Amino acid sequence: MKIGIIGGGAAGFFAAIHAAGPGREVTIFEKSPKLLSKVKVSGGGRCNVTHRPMEISKLIKNYPRGEKFLKKVFHKFKSEDTINWFESRGVALKIEADGRMFPVSDSSQSIIDVLLKEAQKLNISIRKSCAIKSIHPVSNQYKLETDAGVFVVDKLIIATGGHPKLDSYSFLKNLNHSVLDPIPSLFTFNTPKESLRELMGLSVVDGIVKIQGTKMTYRGPVLVTHWGVSGPAVLKLSAFGAQWLKDQNYAATALINWNGAYGEEEFSSHLKNYMLAHPNRKVRGNSLFEIPSRLWEHFCSRSGIEKEQLYGTLSKKQINKLVQNLFCYNLSVEGKTTFKEEFVTAGGIALNEVNPETLESKFHPNLYFAGEVLNIDGITGGFNFQAAWSTGFLAGIASTK
Known part of the structure; x- marks a missing residue:
């Protein structure tokens, strides 16, 4: 089975890692020459991985958009799960006075390294500088027209992040999903x-x-x-x-x-x-x-x-x-x-068109969304990354079934 992930950021990598396994050929398509670039610069280069664990009812209050949707998502994967995932792979995390959590190394490279190492261990293919021009649903499969040719996948996870302009979502037009006009958040x-x-x-x-x-x-x-x-x-x-x-x-x-x-x-x-x-x-x-x-x-x-x-x-x-x-x-x-490196948008794929239990499209089987491409955004403090890890995890797991 071939699983494609569009986007080499936090949500894309986490989705790919949890989609990978025996009998599954997983490929990440990233339009830029760099991977995990937002992880690299976040928190002043320290990477605010998540926030101190709290009850889900309190956690969801930190999301101006997506509160109800994330309530179901976080029941499957929350802050504690993020902490356990990274620490079990050798990345120690620390809690600061305001609840933000960073790697003890104070370097985002610690997070990047463990994600890349995990992807390599799972034989995930990574295609950089490979922009998706269009997506065509064909008999429950997806044909991807890219800068590097045409690819066909059985399952597709879209984790392209937020975009400042609506026309940046044009590659999704064949899927007929509603895209809410992106507007800046966190400025x-x-x-x-x-x-x-x-x-x-x-x-x-x-x-x-x-x-x-x-x-x-x-x-x-x-x-x-x-x-x-x-x-x-x-x-x-x-x-x-x-x-x-x-x-x-x-x-x-x-x-x-x-x-x-x-x-x-x-x-x-x-x-x-x-x-x-x-x-x-x-x-x-x-x-x-x-x-x-x-x-x-x-x-x-x-x-x-x-x-x-x-x-x-x-x-x-x-x-x-x-x-x-x-x-x-x-x-x-x-x-x-706004800060271009840490740009956060409100807007994106309408949440009522996505199943919060699996992140699967309600219009197309075997199509999933993860991360900021959805109409979800959090305040500062590690909440945006937590949403990326959680939605990436769920989409990745769901794509294996």
Whole structure:
């Protein structure tokens, strides 16, 4: 039996490895000259393999799209299974404070090496620089027209990843599956008119970012960059707000609380108590609420506080403005920045056309989908890779039956 896998990324390799076995000839078709390129660059080159194990009911909450679909998938292969798979093959993993999991080596090459080694051990054929031009279902088989000629396979797994443009899915047109218009997920907020950008490199560990006029909010680290704001709180918020933000042409107002441990009243009362206790201390030279000193000075400037002004001389108006900057900093967002190497898309193959128990097409027997080609995307933290491993596993296993 011949099994073809289109895509040499995380989902494609995992599907191929679990499809391989006696009597099965497995081939990976990869359009680029490189394999596992997203694995290579993810997590700053460390590869965020998965996330700390958690109940499936909590795990699925980290997927803006695909939550219900993945609930069934994860019952077959979840975070613990990923950890066991890699560690049983000699790749030790570690859990960081925020729940992300990386190889102990801190190198994505550890993950790449074990996948390549497993593929070699199972005699999986790999054809690089072999783009699929079209797929033709023929008598329960699939004819693949490629750069390297025509191939016929008995079973086909499509794991091509996400694409930024709809026409990138054109090779699927003969299959008559619905492809939802791809839109960016996981991006930073551009703020070209904001002076905050001058403080690039500064960060807070526990901010709360909200999109004005919506219920969308996320808590976590916030990073100031030369183009605007980023960090996990912003990236996660962008994922859940992907469609809304696209509809607004990425023009919105972000509201930031720079220390999520404090509410508006807590900021105000703590500030007033500090004023009474230390009236002769300079406001700008004594940052509060674990705010970086340069960021604190920025807030003071926006609040009309003079350079040498003392806490004891703050007016009610200045206090109110300072509290507003701390608790509800208004930031005008105009545009986004995505990272090409770690590009994540919302959109792809409609989930209601795929069986979540097997990842098989509901239209074509022996055709399966895995990974980000499906309308599934997760927030940062290893969730996208977990979806790739899980769907790849299920599609690979199902193709053997």
